[in-house]
Each structure stands twice: as C-alpha cells, then as structure tokens.
Amino acid sequence: MGTKNCPETPRQKMINMMYLVLLAMMALNVASEVLDAFRIVDTSLLQTLKSLDQKNDQLFASFNQAYELNQEKVKPWLDKANQVKSGVDSLLNKITDIKEEMVIRAGGTYIATIEDYKVSPDRSYITNTKGDTILIKKDDELNVPSEVMIRLKRATELKESISSLREELLALVEEEGPIRTSIIQDLDTSDPRSRLKEGGEKKTWESEHFENKPIIAVIALLSKIQIDIQNTETNILNYLYSQIDASSFKFNKLNAVVIPRSSYVLEGDVYHAKVFLAAEDTTQQPEIIVNNKSLRIEDGKGIFEVPASSAGTFNWSGLINFKTPEGAINTYRFEQEYQVGKPSVTISPTKMNVFYLNIPNPISVSVPGVPSENLSVSVTNGRIEKRPDGYLVYPTKEDINGKETKVVVNANINGVNRSMGQMVFRVKRVPDPLATIAEKNGGVLRKEDLMAEQGVFASLVDFDFDLKFVITQFDVTITGAGGYTNTWSSKSNRFTAEQKQQFGNLQPGSIIYFDNIVAHGDDNTNRELSPISFKIR
Numbered sequence: 001m002g003t004k005n006c007p008e009t010p011r012q013k014m015i016n017m018m019y020l021v022l023l024a025m026m027a028l029n030v031a032s033e034v035l036d037a038f039r040i041v042d043t044s045l046l047q048t049l050k051s052l053d054q055k056n057d058q059l060f061a062s063f064n065q066a067y068e069l070n071q072e073k074v075k076p077w078l079d080k081a082n083q084v085k086s087g088v089d090s091l092l093n094k095i096t097d098i099k100e101e102m103v104i105r106a107g108g109t110y111i112a113t114i115e116d117y118k119v120s121p122d123r124s125y126i127t128n129t130k131g132d133t134i135l136i137k138k139d140d141e142l143n144v145p146s147e148v149m150i151r152l153k154r155a156t157e158l159k160e161s162i163s164s165l166r167e168e169l170l171a172l173v174e175e176e177g178p179i180r181t182s183i184i185q186d187l188d189t190s191d192p193r194s195r196l197k198e199g200g201e202k203k204t205w206e207s208e209h210f211e212n213k214p215i216i217a218v219i220a221l222l223s224k225i226q227i228d229i230q231n232t233e234t235n236i237l238n239y240l241y242s243q244i245d246a247s248s249f250k251f252n253k254l255n256a257v258v259i260p261r262s263s264y265v266l267e268g269d270v271y272h273a274k275v276f277l278a279a280e281d282t283t284q285q286p287e288i289i290v291n292n293k294s295l296r297i298e299d300g301k302g303i304f305e306v307p308a309s310s311a312g313t314f315n316w317s318g319l320i321n322f323k324t325p326e327g328a329i330n331t332y333r334f335e336q337e338y339q340v341g342k343p344s345v346t347i348s349p350t351k352m353n354v355f356y357l358n359i360p361n362p363i364s365v366s367v368p369g370v371p372s373e374n375l376s377v378s379v380t381n382g383r384i385e386k387r388p389d390g391y392l393v394y395p396t397k398e399d400i401n402g403k404e405t406k407v408v409v410n411a412n413i414n415g416v417n418r419s420m421g422q423m424v425f426r427v428k429r430v431p432d433p434l435a436t437i438a439e440k441n442g443g444v445l446r447k448e449d450l451m452a453e454q455g456v457f458a459s460l461v462d463f464d465f466d467l468k469f470v471i472t473q474f475d476v477t478i479t480g481a482g483g484y485t486n487t488w489s490s491k492s493n494r495f496t497a498e499q500k501q502q503f504g505n506l507q508p509g510s511i512i513y514f515d516n517i518v519a520h521g522d523d524n525t526n527r528e529l530s531p532i533s534f535k536i537r
Helices: 012-028 032-069 071-105 143-151 154-170 178-186 205-210 215-242 446-452 498-503
Strands: 123-126 133-136 256-260 265-266 271-277 287-290 296-298 300-308 312-323 329-341 346-349 361-368 377-380 383-387 388-395 406-412 416-424 433-434 443-444 457-459 468-477 486-489 511-519 526-529 532-536
Touching: 032 071, 032 215, 071 123, 071 133, 071 143, 071 154, 071 215, 123 383, 133 346, 133 443, 143 154, 143 205, 154 178, 154 215, 178 215, 205 215, 256 329, 265 526, 271 312, 271 329, 287 300, 287 443, 300 312, 300 511, 361 406, 377 486, 433 511, 443 446, 446 498, 468 498, 468 526, 486 498
Parallel strands: 265 329, 443 532
Antiparallel strands: 123 133, 256 271, 271 300, 287 312, 296 300, 312 329, 346 361, 361 388, 377 406, 383 388, 406 416, 433 457, 468 486, 468 511, 511 526, 511 532
16 A cells, blocks of 8 residues: 555555456456346345335325315425425436436347347346336446446436435424434435545545446446435325324313413512413313402413512412313312522533633523523623523633623513623633653653554643644654664654654664644644653663
C-alpha cells in the first residue's frame, strides 16, 4: 500500500499492476453460476416488489373505506397518503427507466420484435413501465452499467431523487419515533466509510453500488432499492392510517379533573384554575360547586379564581354534579392545592459556576410557577441562545473577577413583564490541553507501545466540557550515539513514515523529545503545548 509518506517501490508497483490485470481478467470472465444467482435473486426481488404493491393497494382500500365513513376526519391523512404514493411511484418508474436504458444500450431486445421467440427461464428479462418485456442479451456485460450509471451520472440523479423523497417523507411524520429511523435507514444514500486496511480509498454511494459490476448484478441492486422504497411506502401508509384514530379519545369512566393555570402564584397575582369532567358531553353542562357556590361554566369547564393576597400553601375542594343518560345525578369530588410565593429566580450553571470563552456554556433557568416560554433571559457579556433543554451562553471577553458578566431574567406574568433576578458569573479562558502519547505525558515508554501509536494527542485533564483539541504539528528529536541529535517534523497529529522508521531504530535507554507542539481546539484557538519527553525501555 502506498501513501504520500511511503512511496511505492518498483516491486510494489509491479505487484499492484499484476493485481489490477488479474481483477480485469476476473471481471471479463464472471462465473456463470454467479450470474445465475443474480438472475434468481432479481426474480425473487420482483416477486417481493409485487407483493408489497398488492399490500399497499389494500392499505389504500382501507383509507378509502374510512374516508367514506368520515371524510372530515380522514381527509388530511388520505391526502398525505396520496402524496406518499405519488412520490414513490415517480421514483419507482425512474428506476425502471434506468434499467431499460441500460439493457437497451447493452443490446437488449423487445420480445415483441423477436419472431417466434419463447421465454426461457435460463434467460434474463426486465419489464418497462409500459409493460413491455425486454431480453437482456449479455448478463455479464460490464461496460454499459458503468457507462450509464457513472459517466452519464444516472446513479447521481438516482441518489438525489432518493434523498429528495426521503426528506419529503420525513416531513410527513412526527419529529421523533421509530418511523423516522425506518425511513432514514431504508432510504440511506450516504457514502460508505473508507477502510484503512484497504488503503483508505474513499468510495461514493454511486461507485459502491454500480461501478464495474455486471449488468444483471446492477439490475438486481436496482430491484433491491425499489423494494426498500416500496417497503418505506408500506411503513408510512401504516403509520398514517394509525393516525386517523390516534387523536380520538375513548372513555370508559368519568373522573373529576382540575387544571390550574399555575399551581404556584406570585404574591399580588390571581390564582386561576379550570375544573371539568374528563369526558365532556356537549349536550349538557355539569354543575361544579366550591365553597357552597356554583362556579361559572365555560365549555363544560368551571372557572375558579381567588386573589393571592399572602404567601403560603392553600387547599381548596368541591364537587361536580353530572346527569347520566338515564337521568340520575352522579357526584364527583375533587381536592387541589396551590402555593403563593414571593418573586424568585433560579439560575444554575449546568457544568460549573464559571463561563469559558469561545465555547457554548449551558445553563438552566427556571422560575417556580412560570413556564419557560414566558421567561426572557439575557447576558451582559456576549450573547445567549435558547435551546429545548436550556440555554447556551457565548461570552465575548474574559471576566476573571465576575464584574461584567450577569445573567438577567425577566418573566411575563399575566401580560406584565416582571424582573425575577440576576446572577453574576466569571469568564475564563479554556485551559491548555496536555500532549500525550499512549495516554502518557512523559516518563518511561516501552518501544513497542510507541510503535503501536499513530501520533500525538491532546487531552484536557479534569475539564467538564466536551471540548476537543487536535494536534496540528510537532517535532520529534532523538539523541543518537555520540550525543548528536536529529529532528523530524510532522504537520499533523500523525507520526510520519520517517519518524516511525526512526522509532524502529531506538535502543533501550534512548531519549525521545517532542516539542514545537501546536493544538487547535473547538474554541477556535491555537495553543502551543509544553514539550514532552520519554525514556525508551
């Protein structure tokens, strides 16, 4: 294997050339057993594709039946199902057209143009979007698939179409759930990972699937992609059909429910709660009684309000009278409590009581009894971003003593913007990492451990943030016999081939010295790290 730092020898070049010639000879003589296997696989895949198509037709029949029973309820989901079908059918036809283009370019013939031709199970065929059957003349044809898929970029067009359909389908489902994972996996078009053991060659999705493969293999691969697409359609149709009744409530008993606007009320505000039955009957209104007085009813919900004149915890209770279909009156009792407190704020640094420059510093901010969406949080040094799980603070300058950096919190309470408090933070620079080899920062190092390592790494010791530094350069100095020294440089974190060659010559007791070490961090800074040295054992 040759790299920039390990030039190939003439002998290695000769071996590589012979290997390429051997591959070419093998490619020109694809075993008939292999071609037969691909033919059998493609036939089986087409049967699976037909079964999935029938299954999806049954799902659409269920959609249409449900639509006839309740058009208003079913229409949004049926519209999405039709959108899925349109996108899937278009892509399936595109793949079938690509198959037809390849087969015709490879000398394929429409069965209708062949006189007295009888279909044989030993021959390979495809069917186009019009239903025409096309004979594949040479199953082992290698040039046409690469010509069509790679040079004419049909594979790139297919990849873009699959990616476009994937994003369109993801937009139709919920943000989280197994259906999203299924869509992403079935319609994955990412490039394969390069393997260092195989030379680190970077392949694309297109070359991995379609380059230098016989035409019958490419046909089978395209059929497999069609199955993945149609299987995705089946999963989404099942998901959409299940959503028709997902928001429908099914009741088997009645319970009294109390929903306060907030169970924590600031002094001077008003406590507000809604009391209602879990199963509402719009043909009649319940009677809700608190403190021997009937509450005002709005849409089947009783409105209970009491001034919060002092701090503390307060209990209240009542009952709901509801008439059954038989005319009897059922009574449901309830109890609830609420708290009244003085304005306060809690600001908690997620990591530690300090901010660091040039990196996102997570904090959580909460005010008891106030929803997070009603909070307004700002910082006096830098900027702050709101995230679903809290806030990220980005300071712009150091503040070692915490004199200029404050997190200020205001809350919108019943339409009034009120100050909840503030907290002072210090701002420091991210500490320098330590250069390490084999997880050591110096001392005694076995020669075999050094040879097994790939390079120099930077480690942040006792630092709570998930921050990374990468070595961008370093020098290696080795003291040889007679006291002379030589230095070899690397412009990355990896040992060069020349450096590794010198490591192989080290003797026990040798001193190896690493300096001129520079690391680049996630905070977008470059750090000159302290030198490290090892005594070889």
